[in-house]
Amino acid sequence: MATDLTELNTARVRSRHARNLKEYITGWSFIAAPMSLFAVLSLGILLYAVYISRYDWGLLGARQYLGWGNFTHSIHDPVFLRAIRNSLLYAALVVPLQSALGLVLALLVNSKIKGSNFFRATFYFPSMASSAAITTLFILLMTPAGLFNKILHFFGVNISNLFNQGQWLSDSRTALYSVIVLNAWTTSGTMMLFYLANLQGIDGSYEEVAKTDGANRWQILRYITMPLLKPAHFFVITTGMIGALQLYDQAILAGGADGSPNYSLMTMVLYIYNACFRQFKFGYGAAIGLELFVIIFSLTLAQRFLFGSRAWKGDN
Protein backbone atom coordinates (compact mmCIF):
# COMPACT_ATOMS: atom_id res chain seq x y z
CA MET A 1 0.00 0.00 0.00
CA ALA A 2 2.70 2.45 1.10
CA THR A 3 4.87 1.69 -1.89
CA ASP A 4 1.87 2.24 -4.15
CA LEU A 5 1.44 5.74 -2.74
CA THR A 6 5.11 6.66 -3.20
CA GLU A 7 4.96 5.39 -6.73
CA LEU A 8 1.86 7.43 -7.35
CA ASN A 9 3.57 10.50 -5.89
CA THR A 10 6.70 10.18 -7.94
CA ALA A 11 4.56 9.69 -11.02
CA ARG A 12 2.65 12.84 -10.13
CA VAL A 13 5.85 14.80 -9.55
CA ARG A 14 7.26 13.49 -12.79
CA SER A 15 4.16 14.50 -14.72
CA ARG A 16 4.23 17.93 -13.09
CA HIS A 17 7.83 18.30 -14.17
CA ALA A 18 6.90 17.28 -17.67
CA ARG A 19 4.04 19.76 -17.69
CA ASN A 20 6.31 22.54 -16.43
CA LEU A 21 8.94 21.78 -18.99
CA LYS A 22 6.28 21.85 -21.67
CA GLU A 23 5.12 25.26 -20.48
CA TYR A 24 8.71 26.54 -20.41
CA ILE A 25 9.25 25.43 -23.98
CA THR A 26 5.97 26.96 -25.11
CA GLY A 27 6.86 30.22 -23.38
CA TRP A 28 10.31 30.40 -24.90
CA SER A 29 9.08 29.53 -28.35
CA PHE A 30 6.40 32.26 -28.13
CA ILE A 31 9.03 34.89 -27.47
CA ALA A 32 11.88 33.42 -29.52
CA ALA A 33 11.43 35.48 -32.69
CA PRO A 34 10.96 38.90 -31.06
CA MET A 35 13.70 38.29 -28.54
CA SER A 36 16.24 37.30 -31.16
CA LEU A 37 15.40 40.37 -33.22
CA PHE A 38 15.79 42.55 -30.12
CA ALA A 39 19.00 40.79 -29.15
CA VAL A 40 20.59 41.35 -32.56
CA LEU A 41 19.09 44.58 -33.89
CA SER A 42 18.57 46.55 -30.67
CA LEU A 43 20.97 45.39 -27.98
CA GLY A 44 23.77 43.56 -29.82
CA ILE A 45 23.88 46.32 -32.38
CA LEU A 46 24.94 48.76 -29.64
CA LEU A 47 28.16 46.84 -29.09
CA TYR A 48 28.70 46.88 -32.83
CA ALA A 49 28.18 50.66 -32.82
CA VAL A 50 30.83 51.04 -30.12
CA TYR A 51 33.19 48.83 -32.15
CA ILE A 52 32.63 50.78 -35.38
CA SER A 53 33.08 54.11 -33.60
CA ARG A 54 36.69 53.21 -32.75
CA TYR A 55 37.71 52.91 -36.40
CA ASP A 56 38.19 54.93 -39.52
CA TRP A 57 35.44 52.98 -41.24
CA GLY A 58 34.77 53.61 -44.92
CA LEU A 59 32.60 51.99 -47.55
CA LEU A 60 34.84 48.94 -47.57
CA GLY A 61 34.89 48.44 -43.81
CA ALA A 62 37.40 49.15 -41.05
CA ARG A 63 40.57 50.78 -42.30
CA GLN A 64 42.45 51.98 -39.27
CA TYR A 65 42.04 51.83 -35.52
CA LEU A 66 41.58 55.30 -34.12
CA GLY A 67 40.73 54.70 -30.47
CA TRP A 68 38.94 57.85 -29.34
CA GLY A 69 39.98 59.61 -32.56
CA ASN A 70 36.47 60.01 -33.95
CA PHE A 71 35.23 61.44 -30.67
CA THR A 72 38.05 63.98 -30.32
CA HIS A 73 37.67 64.89 -33.98
CA SER A 74 33.97 65.61 -33.46
CA ILE A 75 34.48 68.26 -30.79
CA HIS A 76 36.79 70.20 -33.11
CA ASP A 77 34.40 70.00 -36.06
CA PRO A 78 32.63 73.36 -36.49
CA VAL A 79 29.67 71.91 -38.41
CA PHE A 80 29.11 69.29 -35.73
CA LEU A 81 29.27 71.94 -32.99
CA ARG A 82 26.73 73.92 -34.99
CA ALA A 83 24.55 70.79 -35.15
CA ILE A 84 24.72 70.28 -31.35
CA ARG A 85 23.92 73.94 -30.79
CA ASN A 86 20.96 73.79 -33.18
CA SER A 87 19.58 70.57 -31.68
CA LEU A 88 19.88 71.82 -28.10
CA LEU A 89 18.41 75.23 -28.93
CA TYR A 90 15.59 73.54 -30.81
CA ALA A 91 14.85 71.20 -27.89
CA ALA A 92 15.12 74.01 -25.33
CA LEU A 93 12.45 76.01 -27.16
CA VAL A 94 10.17 73.42 -28.70
CA VAL A 95 9.69 71.34 -25.54
CA PRO A 96 8.29 74.15 -23.36
CA LEU A 97 6.23 75.43 -26.30
CA GLN A 98 4.63 72.10 -27.22
CA SER A 99 4.05 71.22 -23.56
CA ALA A 100 2.44 74.57 -22.76
CA LEU A 101 0.32 74.42 -25.89
CA GLY A 102 -0.66 70.82 -25.13
CA LEU A 103 -1.58 71.72 -21.55
CA VAL A 104 -3.70 74.71 -22.58
CA LEU A 105 -5.50 72.66 -25.24
CA ALA A 106 -6.11 69.83 -22.76
CA LEU A 107 -7.56 72.22 -20.18
CA LEU A 108 -9.77 73.79 -22.86
CA VAL A 109 -11.17 70.55 -24.27
CA ASN A 110 -11.53 69.02 -20.81
CA SER A 111 -14.16 71.61 -19.90
CA LYS A 112 -17.79 70.62 -20.28
CA ILE A 113 -18.37 72.55 -23.44
CA LYS A 114 -20.45 71.44 -26.40
CA GLY A 115 -18.44 69.81 -29.16
CA SER A 116 -15.36 69.16 -27.08
CA ASN A 117 -15.02 65.78 -28.79
CA PHE A 118 -14.95 67.53 -32.15
CA PHE A 119 -12.22 69.91 -30.98
CA ARG A 120 -10.17 67.07 -29.57
CA ALA A 121 -10.33 65.24 -32.89
CA THR A 122 -9.43 68.37 -34.87
CA PHE A 123 -6.49 69.30 -32.65
CA TYR A 124 -5.10 65.80 -32.79
CA PHE A 125 -5.19 65.36 -36.55
CA PRO A 126 -1.89 67.20 -37.32
CA SER A 127 -0.17 64.61 -35.13
CA MET A 128 -1.49 61.80 -37.35
CA ALA A 129 -0.27 63.15 -40.69
CA SER A 130 3.23 62.43 -41.96
CA SER A 131 6.09 64.82 -41.32
CA ALA A 132 6.88 64.72 -45.04
CA ALA A 133 3.39 65.91 -45.97
CA ILE A 134 3.13 68.56 -43.25
CA THR A 135 6.60 69.98 -43.74
CA THR A 136 6.12 70.27 -47.50
CA LEU A 137 2.85 72.05 -46.87
CA PHE A 138 4.56 74.30 -44.32
CA ILE A 139 7.27 75.25 -46.84
CA LEU A 140 4.53 76.34 -49.24
CA LEU A 141 2.79 78.40 -46.55
CA MET A 142 6.05 80.09 -45.53
CA THR A 143 7.44 80.99 -48.98
CA PRO A 144 7.94 84.75 -49.42
CA ALA A 145 4.79 85.00 -51.55
CA GLY A 146 2.90 82.43 -49.48
CA LEU A 147 -0.12 82.50 -47.22
CA PHE A 148 1.70 83.34 -43.99
CA ASN A 149 3.15 86.56 -45.38
CA LYS A 150 -0.21 87.37 -46.91
CA ILE A 151 -1.81 87.13 -43.48
CA LEU A 152 0.95 89.33 -42.02
CA HIS A 153 0.31 91.79 -44.83
CA PHE A 154 -3.40 91.74 -44.02
CA PHE A 155 -2.55 92.80 -40.48
CA GLY A 156 -0.54 95.72 -41.82
CA VAL A 157 2.98 94.29 -41.74
CA ASN A 158 5.15 95.52 -44.56
CA ILE A 159 6.92 92.34 -45.68
CA SER A 160 9.68 94.04 -47.66
CA ASN A 161 10.64 96.04 -44.56
CA LEU A 162 10.97 92.93 -42.39
CA PHE A 163 14.55 92.10 -41.37
CA ASN A 164 14.35 88.85 -43.36
CA GLN A 165 12.04 90.18 -46.08
CA GLY A 166 9.59 87.41 -45.32
CA GLN A 167 12.08 84.66 -46.19
CA TRP A 168 11.24 82.60 -43.14
CA LEU A 169 12.82 79.31 -44.14
CA SER A 170 15.51 80.62 -46.46
CA ASP A 171 17.00 83.10 -44.00
CA SER A 172 19.48 81.49 -41.63
CA ARG A 173 18.27 83.70 -38.78
CA THR A 174 14.69 82.44 -38.88
CA ALA A 175 14.81 78.94 -40.40
CA LEU A 176 15.25 77.05 -37.13
CA TYR A 177 12.63 79.15 -35.35
CA SER A 178 10.17 78.49 -38.16
CA VAL A 179 10.68 74.75 -37.72
CA ILE A 180 10.19 75.20 -33.97
CA VAL A 181 6.81 76.79 -34.61
CA LEU A 182 5.92 74.03 -37.08
CA ASN A 183 6.70 71.24 -34.67
CA ALA A 184 5.15 72.90 -31.65
CA TRP A 185 1.98 72.95 -33.72
CA THR A 186 2.14 69.38 -35.05
CA THR A 187 3.03 67.81 -31.70
CA SER A 188 0.64 69.84 -29.58
CA GLY A 189 -2.17 67.37 -30.29
CA THR A 190 -0.20 64.45 -28.88
CA MET A 191 0.84 66.48 -25.85
CA MET A 192 -2.80 67.46 -25.36
CA LEU A 193 -3.79 63.79 -25.16
CA PHE A 194 -1.03 63.02 -22.65
CA TYR A 195 -2.33 65.81 -20.41
CA LEU A 196 -5.93 64.83 -21.01
CA ALA A 197 -5.22 61.25 -19.90
CA ASN A 198 -3.83 62.62 -16.66
CA LEU A 199 -6.65 65.16 -16.19
CA GLN A 200 -9.30 62.48 -16.55
CA GLY A 201 -7.66 60.46 -13.80
CA ILE A 202 -7.87 63.32 -11.31
CA ASP A 203 -10.47 62.91 -8.58
CA GLY A 204 -13.00 65.77 -8.91
CA SER A 205 -13.51 65.98 -5.15
CA TYR A 206 -10.26 67.93 -4.62
CA GLU A 207 -11.63 70.66 -6.79
CA GLU A 208 -15.01 70.56 -5.02
CA VAL A 209 -13.37 70.99 -1.62
CA ALA A 210 -11.26 73.88 -2.87
CA LYS A 211 -14.35 75.50 -4.38
CA THR A 212 -16.32 75.31 -1.14
CA ASP A 213 -13.30 76.82 0.61
CA GLY A 214 -13.68 79.80 -1.71
CA ALA A 215 -10.79 79.21 -4.10
CA ASN A 216 -11.17 80.85 -7.50
CA ARG A 217 -10.52 79.12 -10.80
CA TRP A 218 -6.96 80.40 -11.11
CA GLN A 219 -6.12 79.22 -7.58
CA ILE A 220 -7.59 75.78 -8.30
CA LEU A 221 -5.50 75.52 -11.45
CA ARG A 222 -2.35 76.77 -9.77
CA TYR A 223 -2.53 74.89 -6.46
CA ILE A 224 -4.68 71.82 -7.17
CA THR A 225 -4.59 70.85 -10.83
CA MET A 226 -0.98 71.69 -11.74
CA PRO A 227 0.60 69.69 -8.91
CA LEU A 228 -1.67 66.73 -9.71
CA LEU A 229 -0.47 66.88 -13.31
CA LYS A 230 3.09 66.10 -12.27
CA PRO A 231 3.13 62.65 -13.92
CA ALA A 232 1.98 64.20 -17.22
CA HIS A 233 4.52 67.04 -16.95
CA PHE A 234 7.26 64.49 -16.52
CA PHE A 235 6.03 62.28 -19.34
CA VAL A 236 5.42 65.14 -21.77
CA ILE A 237 8.76 66.80 -21.10
CA THR A 238 10.75 63.57 -21.26
CA THR A 239 9.20 62.16 -24.44
CA GLY A 240 9.16 65.66 -25.96
CA MET A 241 12.84 66.12 -25.31
CA ILE A 242 13.84 62.70 -26.62
CA GLY A 243 11.89 63.41 -29.79
CA ALA A 244 13.26 66.94 -30.12
CA LEU A 245 16.89 65.86 -29.89
CA GLN A 246 16.23 63.45 -32.76
CA LEU A 247 15.03 66.16 -35.15
CA TYR A 248 15.69 64.95 -38.69
CA ASP A 249 12.62 64.81 -40.97
CA GLN A 250 11.68 68.50 -40.90
CA ALA A 251 15.34 69.56 -41.12
CA ILE A 252 16.14 67.52 -44.23
CA LEU A 253 12.81 68.40 -45.86
CA ALA A 254 13.14 72.14 -45.29
CA GLY A 255 16.90 72.51 -45.56
CA GLY A 256 18.11 69.56 -47.60
CA ALA A 257 20.95 67.32 -46.47
CA ASP A 258 23.14 70.36 -45.65
CA GLY A 259 20.52 71.85 -43.35
CA SER A 260 20.51 75.00 -45.49
CA PRO A 261 20.64 77.95 -45.34
CA ASN A 262 24.13 78.14 -43.89
CA TYR A 263 23.74 75.04 -41.67
CA SER A 264 20.94 76.73 -39.72
CA LEU A 265 18.93 73.48 -39.95
CA MET A 266 21.87 71.12 -39.43
CA THR A 267 20.90 68.85 -36.54
CA MET A 268 22.77 66.06 -34.79
CA VAL A 269 20.86 63.34 -36.60
CA LEU A 270 21.14 65.07 -39.96
CA TYR A 271 24.86 65.30 -39.30
CA ILE A 272 25.03 61.54 -38.74
CA TYR A 273 23.28 61.13 -42.09
CA ASN A 274 25.85 63.40 -43.74
CA ALA A 275 28.84 61.70 -42.15
CA CYS A 276 27.64 58.27 -43.26
CA PHE A 277 25.83 58.62 -46.54
CA ARG A 278 27.55 61.60 -48.14
CA GLN A 279 31.07 61.41 -46.72
CA PHE A 280 31.02 57.65 -46.07
CA LYS A 281 32.69 58.07 -42.66
CA PHE A 282 30.74 55.40 -40.83
CA GLY A 283 33.06 55.28 -37.82
CA TYR A 284 32.59 58.99 -37.34
CA GLY A 285 28.81 58.64 -37.73
CA ALA A 286 28.71 55.87 -35.14
CA ALA A 287 30.73 58.01 -32.71
CA ILE A 288 28.28 60.90 -33.09
CA GLY A 289 25.38 58.48 -32.60
CA LEU A 290 26.90 57.41 -29.28
CA GLU A 291 27.41 61.02 -28.23
CA LEU A 292 23.77 61.75 -29.03
CA PHE A 293 22.73 58.73 -26.97
CA VAL A 294 24.80 59.92 -23.98
CA ILE A 295 23.24 63.39 -24.22
CA ILE A 296 19.69 62.02 -24.40
CA PHE A 297 20.29 59.52 -21.62
CA SER A 298 21.85 62.00 -19.21
CA LEU A 299 19.17 64.61 -19.84
CA THR A 300 16.47 61.98 -19.20
CA LEU A 301 18.15 60.95 -15.95
CA ALA A 302 18.48 64.60 -14.95
CA GLN A 303 14.74 65.11 -15.47
CA ARG A 304 13.92 62.01 -13.53
CA PHE A 305 16.04 63.33 -10.69
CA LEU A 306 14.41 66.75 -10.96
CA PHE A 307 10.86 65.43 -10.87
CA GLY A 308 11.59 62.77 -8.26
CA SER A 309 11.38 59.09 -9.02
CA ARG A 310 7.72 58.81 -8.02
CA ALA A 311 6.55 60.95 -10.91
CA TRP A 312 7.50 58.27 -13.39
CA LYS A 313 5.18 55.68 -11.92
CA GLY A 314 2.33 58.16 -11.77
CA ASP A 315 -0.66 57.76 -9.56
CA ASN A 316 -2.82 55.80 -11.92
Place this chain on the structure above:
Amino acid sequence: MKIKLGKYLLLGALITYSFISFIPFIWSISTSFKTESEVYLNHLLPQHLNTSAYVQIATKITPTLYSLFFNSLFIAVTVVILHLILGSTAGYAFARLRFPGRDILFYMVLATMMIPDQLRVVPVYILFVKMGLISGHPSNYLAIFLLKAVGALDIFLFRQYFLNIPKDLEDAARIDGAGPLQIFTRIMLPNAMPIVATVSILTFQGTWNDLFWPSIILQAPNHWTLPFGILQFQGQFQTDWPPMMALVVLSTLPILLIYLAAQKFIINMQLGTAVKG
Protein backbone atom coordinates in the same frame (compact mmCIF):
# COMPACT_ATOMS: atom_id res chain seq x y z
CA MET B 1 -22.93 87.42 -17.25
CA LYS B 2 -19.31 86.88 -16.28
CA ILE B 3 -19.60 83.14 -16.74
CA LYS B 4 -21.19 83.58 -20.14
CA LEU B 5 -18.37 85.84 -21.31
CA GLY B 6 -15.80 83.24 -20.23
CA LYS B 7 -17.66 80.60 -22.15
CA TYR B 8 -17.61 82.67 -25.34
CA LEU B 9 -13.91 83.37 -24.92
CA LEU B 10 -13.30 79.66 -24.50
CA LEU B 11 -15.34 78.82 -27.56
CA GLY B 12 -13.53 81.53 -29.54
CA ALA B 13 -10.14 80.09 -28.56
CA LEU B 14 -11.24 76.58 -29.51
CA ILE B 15 -12.58 77.64 -32.89
CA THR B 16 -9.47 79.71 -33.65
CA TYR B 17 -7.16 76.81 -32.88
CA SER B 18 -9.22 74.37 -34.89
CA PHE B 19 -8.82 76.72 -37.87
CA ILE B 20 -5.08 76.66 -37.27
CA SER B 21 -5.29 72.87 -37.13
CA PHE B 22 -7.10 72.24 -40.37
CA ILE B 23 -6.72 75.27 -42.65
CA PRO B 24 -3.26 74.06 -43.76
CA PHE B 25 -4.77 70.76 -44.93
CA ILE B 26 -7.55 72.49 -46.81
CA TRP B 27 -4.88 74.73 -48.29
CA SER B 28 -2.97 71.73 -49.61
CA ILE B 29 -6.09 70.31 -51.24
CA SER B 30 -6.99 73.63 -52.77
CA THR B 31 -3.44 74.25 -54.06
CA SER B 32 -3.38 70.82 -55.70
CA PHE B 33 -6.29 71.94 -57.93
CA LYS B 34 -4.71 75.24 -58.92
CA THR B 35 -2.56 76.13 -61.91
CA GLU B 36 1.02 77.10 -61.24
CA SER B 37 0.42 80.78 -61.92
CA GLU B 38 -2.54 80.78 -59.56
CA VAL B 39 -0.63 79.54 -56.51
CA TYR B 40 0.67 82.88 -55.30
CA LEU B 41 -2.65 84.64 -55.67
CA ASN B 42 -3.28 82.93 -52.34
CA HIS B 43 -7.01 82.50 -52.85
CA LEU B 44 -8.61 79.93 -50.61
CA LEU B 45 -10.38 78.25 -53.53
CA PRO B 46 -8.98 77.61 -57.02
CA GLN B 47 -10.60 79.53 -59.87
CA HIS B 48 -11.29 76.31 -61.76
CA LEU B 49 -11.05 72.75 -60.58
CA ASN B 50 -7.84 72.01 -62.43
CA THR B 51 -6.81 68.37 -62.23
CA SER B 52 -3.66 68.63 -64.33
CA ALA B 53 -1.45 68.33 -61.22
CA TYR B 54 -2.96 64.92 -60.50
CA VAL B 55 -2.56 63.87 -64.12
CA GLN B 56 1.05 64.99 -63.96
CA ILE B 57 1.95 62.95 -60.87
CA ALA B 58 -0.06 59.98 -62.11
CA THR B 59 1.71 59.85 -65.46
CA LYS B 60 4.98 61.75 -65.41
CA ILE B 61 6.94 60.95 -62.28
CA THR B 62 9.63 58.29 -61.87
CA PRO B 63 9.29 56.13 -59.89
CA THR B 64 5.62 55.99 -60.74
CA LEU B 65 2.89 57.01 -58.34
CA TYR B 66 1.71 53.42 -58.42
CA SER B 67 5.13 52.20 -57.32
CA LEU B 68 5.29 54.70 -54.43
CA PHE B 69 1.82 53.71 -53.24
CA PHE B 70 2.52 50.03 -53.64
CA ASN B 71 5.74 50.24 -51.61
CA SER B 72 4.15 52.29 -48.84
CA LEU B 73 1.15 49.99 -48.61
CA PHE B 74 3.07 46.73 -48.96
CA ILE B 75 5.58 47.71 -46.28
CA ALA B 76 2.98 49.14 -43.89
CA VAL B 77 0.60 46.17 -44.17
CA THR B 78 3.38 43.59 -43.79
CA VAL B 79 4.78 45.39 -40.77
CA VAL B 80 1.30 45.54 -39.20
CA ILE B 81 0.90 41.78 -39.64
CA LEU B 82 4.35 41.10 -38.20
CA HIS B 83 3.65 43.38 -35.23
CA LEU B 84 0.35 41.65 -34.54
CA ILE B 85 1.78 38.15 -34.68
CA LEU B 86 4.98 38.80 -32.76
CA GLY B 87 3.44 41.31 -30.34
CA SER B 88 0.45 39.17 -29.38
CA THR B 89 2.34 35.90 -28.94
CA ALA B 90 5.12 37.50 -26.91
CA GLY B 91 2.61 39.57 -24.93
CA TYR B 92 0.67 36.41 -24.10
CA ALA B 93 3.80 34.53 -23.05
CA PHE B 94 4.94 37.39 -20.81
CA ALA B 95 1.48 37.74 -19.30
CA ARG B 96 0.38 34.16 -18.76
CA LEU B 97 3.04 31.51 -19.28
CA ARG B 98 5.61 30.61 -16.64
CA PHE B 99 9.15 30.06 -17.79
CA PRO B 100 12.61 30.80 -16.40
CA GLY B 101 13.99 34.23 -17.33
CA ARG B 102 10.57 35.69 -18.05
CA ASP B 103 10.91 38.85 -15.98
CA ILE B 104 14.48 39.62 -17.01
CA LEU B 105 13.58 39.16 -20.67
CA PHE B 106 10.58 41.46 -20.28
CA TYR B 107 12.82 44.14 -18.78
CA MET B 108 15.06 43.64 -21.77
CA VAL B 109 12.10 44.39 -24.05
CA LEU B 110 11.37 47.59 -22.12
CA ALA B 111 15.06 48.56 -22.22
CA THR B 112 15.05 48.54 -26.02
CA MET B 113 12.63 51.47 -25.93
CA MET B 114 15.44 53.59 -24.48
CA ILE B 115 17.67 53.12 -27.53
CA PRO B 116 17.21 55.87 -30.11
CA ASP B 117 17.04 54.77 -33.75
CA GLN B 118 19.76 57.25 -34.59
CA LEU B 119 22.22 55.26 -32.54
CA ARG B 120 21.31 52.08 -34.38
CA VAL B 121 21.42 53.52 -37.87
CA VAL B 122 25.14 53.11 -38.57
CA PRO B 123 25.66 49.55 -37.26
CA VAL B 124 22.31 48.37 -38.70
CA TYR B 125 23.18 49.79 -42.11
CA ILE B 126 26.62 48.16 -42.10
CA LEU B 127 25.18 44.84 -40.95
CA PHE B 128 22.56 44.91 -43.71
CA VAL B 129 25.18 45.80 -46.32
CA LYS B 130 27.17 42.76 -45.19
CA MET B 131 24.04 40.62 -45.46
CA GLY B 132 23.48 41.94 -48.99
CA LEU B 133 20.13 43.49 -48.07
CA ILE B 134 20.92 47.04 -49.22
CA SER B 135 20.29 46.63 -52.92
CA GLY B 136 17.89 47.23 -55.77
CA HIS B 137 16.57 43.69 -55.37
CA PRO B 138 13.40 42.70 -53.52
CA SER B 139 15.62 41.51 -50.65
CA ASN B 140 15.81 45.22 -49.81
CA TYR B 141 12.26 44.93 -48.42
CA LEU B 142 13.52 42.22 -46.10
CA ALA B 143 15.85 44.77 -44.49
CA ILE B 144 12.89 47.00 -43.60
CA PHE B 145 10.85 44.03 -42.36
CA LEU B 146 13.65 42.74 -40.12
CA LEU B 147 14.13 46.21 -38.74
CA LYS B 148 10.48 46.92 -38.08
CA ALA B 149 9.10 43.43 -37.40
CA VAL B 150 8.74 43.87 -33.69
CA GLY B 151 7.76 46.73 -31.40
CA ALA B 152 8.43 46.84 -27.69
CA LEU B 153 5.35 48.99 -27.14
CA ASP B 154 3.10 46.36 -28.76
CA ILE B 155 4.43 43.60 -26.52
CA PHE B 156 3.88 45.87 -23.55
CA LEU B 157 0.31 46.72 -24.61
CA PHE B 158 -0.64 43.11 -25.37
CA ARG B 159 0.85 41.90 -22.10
CA GLN B 160 -1.02 44.56 -20.16
CA TYR B 161 -4.26 43.59 -21.84
CA PHE B 162 -3.85 39.83 -21.39
CA LEU B 163 -3.05 40.34 -17.71
CA ASN B 164 -6.56 41.76 -17.28
CA ILE B 165 -8.46 38.93 -18.99
CA PRO B 166 -10.03 36.78 -16.25
CA LYS B 167 -8.11 33.60 -15.56
CA ASP B 168 -11.33 31.56 -15.25
CA LEU B 169 -11.82 31.62 -19.01
CA GLU B 170 -8.43 30.08 -19.50
CA ASP B 171 -8.86 27.52 -16.71
CA ALA B 172 -12.15 26.32 -18.16
CA ALA B 173 -10.50 25.74 -21.51
CA ARG B 174 -7.56 23.98 -19.87
CA ILE B 175 -9.87 21.56 -18.08
CA ASP B 176 -11.41 20.83 -21.46
CA GLY B 177 -7.93 19.80 -22.56
CA ALA B 178 -6.84 22.82 -24.58
CA GLY B 179 -3.11 23.47 -24.91
CA PRO B 180 -1.41 26.90 -24.68
CA LEU B 181 -1.57 27.46 -28.43
CA GLN B 182 -5.31 26.71 -28.53
CA ILE B 183 -5.95 28.86 -25.48
CA PHE B 184 -4.08 31.66 -27.18
CA THR B 185 -5.83 31.44 -30.56
CA ARG B 186 -9.34 30.54 -29.34
CA ILE B 187 -9.64 32.50 -26.09
CA MET B 188 -7.03 35.16 -25.58
CA LEU B 189 -6.79 36.61 -29.07
CA PRO B 190 -10.56 36.88 -29.76
CA ASN B 191 -10.89 38.71 -26.44
CA ALA B 192 -8.15 41.17 -27.31
CA MET B 193 -9.66 42.84 -30.37
CA PRO B 194 -9.43 46.40 -29.00
CA ILE B 195 -5.69 46.03 -28.56
CA VAL B 196 -5.37 44.37 -31.97
CA ALA B 197 -7.02 47.45 -33.46
CA THR B 198 -4.81 49.77 -31.41
CA VAL B 199 -1.60 48.08 -32.49
CA SER B 200 -2.78 47.95 -36.12
CA ILE B 201 -3.58 51.65 -36.28
CA LEU B 202 -0.46 52.80 -34.41
CA THR B 203 1.80 50.58 -36.51
CA PHE B 204 0.18 51.40 -39.83
CA GLN B 205 0.37 55.13 -39.18
CA GLY B 206 3.95 54.97 -37.90
CA THR B 207 5.19 52.87 -40.83
CA TRP B 208 3.22 54.73 -43.48
CA ASN B 209 4.60 58.07 -42.26
CA ASP B 210 8.15 57.00 -41.55
CA LEU B 211 10.79 58.95 -43.44
CA PHE B 212 13.94 58.17 -41.48
CA TRP B 213 14.48 54.45 -42.12
CA PRO B 214 13.30 54.41 -45.74
CA SER B 215 15.72 57.26 -46.49
CA ILE B 216 18.54 55.09 -45.14
CA ILE B 217 17.53 51.60 -46.26
CA LEU B 218 15.46 51.98 -49.43
CA GLN B 219 17.89 53.70 -51.73
CA ALA B 220 16.80 52.28 -55.09
CA PRO B 221 14.01 54.44 -56.59
CA ASN B 222 11.83 51.39 -57.27
CA HIS B 223 11.61 50.84 -53.48
CA TRP B 224 10.87 54.40 -52.38
CA THR B 225 7.85 55.00 -50.17
CA LEU B 226 5.58 58.04 -50.43
CA PRO B 227 7.29 60.18 -47.74
CA PHE B 228 10.69 59.43 -49.24
CA GLY B 229 9.27 60.20 -52.69
CA ILE B 230 8.04 63.56 -51.39
CA LEU B 231 11.52 64.33 -50.06
CA GLN B 232 13.14 63.43 -53.38
CA PHE B 233 10.64 65.26 -55.56
CA GLN B 234 11.03 68.46 -53.58
CA GLY B 235 14.39 68.93 -55.23
CA GLN B 236 12.95 68.19 -58.69
CA PHE B 237 9.71 70.14 -58.61
CA GLN B 238 11.15 73.11 -56.72
CA THR B 239 8.35 75.65 -56.79
CA ASP B 240 5.93 73.69 -58.95
CA TRP B 241 3.51 73.46 -56.06
CA PRO B 242 0.30 71.96 -57.48
CA PRO B 243 1.82 68.51 -58.26
CA MET B 244 3.76 68.60 -55.00
CA MET B 245 0.53 69.27 -53.09
CA ALA B 246 -1.29 66.60 -55.08
CA LEU B 247 1.30 64.13 -53.83
CA VAL B 248 0.93 65.43 -50.28
CA VAL B 249 -2.86 65.08 -50.49
CA LEU B 250 -2.73 61.55 -51.88
CA SER B 251 -0.16 60.41 -49.33
CA THR B 252 -2.26 61.78 -46.46
CA LEU B 253 -5.54 60.36 -47.77
CA PRO B 254 -5.27 56.84 -46.24
CA ILE B 255 -4.38 58.29 -42.84
CA LEU B 256 -7.24 60.77 -43.11
CA LEU B 257 -9.70 58.00 -44.01
CA ILE B 258 -8.58 55.86 -41.08
CA TYR B 259 -8.88 58.88 -38.83
CA LEU B 260 -12.34 59.84 -40.04
CA ALA B 261 -13.56 56.26 -39.68
CA ALA B 262 -12.20 55.72 -36.19
CA GLN B 263 -11.36 59.07 -34.63
CA LYS B 264 -13.20 58.41 -31.40
CA PHE B 265 -11.49 55.05 -31.01
CA ILE B 266 -8.09 56.56 -31.88
CA ILE B 267 -8.45 59.39 -29.34
CA ASN B 268 -9.50 56.99 -26.60
CA MET B 269 -6.79 54.52 -27.50
CA GLN B 270 -4.15 57.25 -27.36
CA LEU B 271 -5.53 58.34 -24.01
CA GLY B 272 -5.27 54.74 -22.85
CA THR B 273 -1.71 54.23 -24.03
CA ALA B 274 -0.75 57.57 -22.50
CA VAL B 275 -1.94 56.39 -19.10
CA LYS B 276 -0.14 53.08 -19.42
CA GLY B 277 2.95 54.24 -21.24
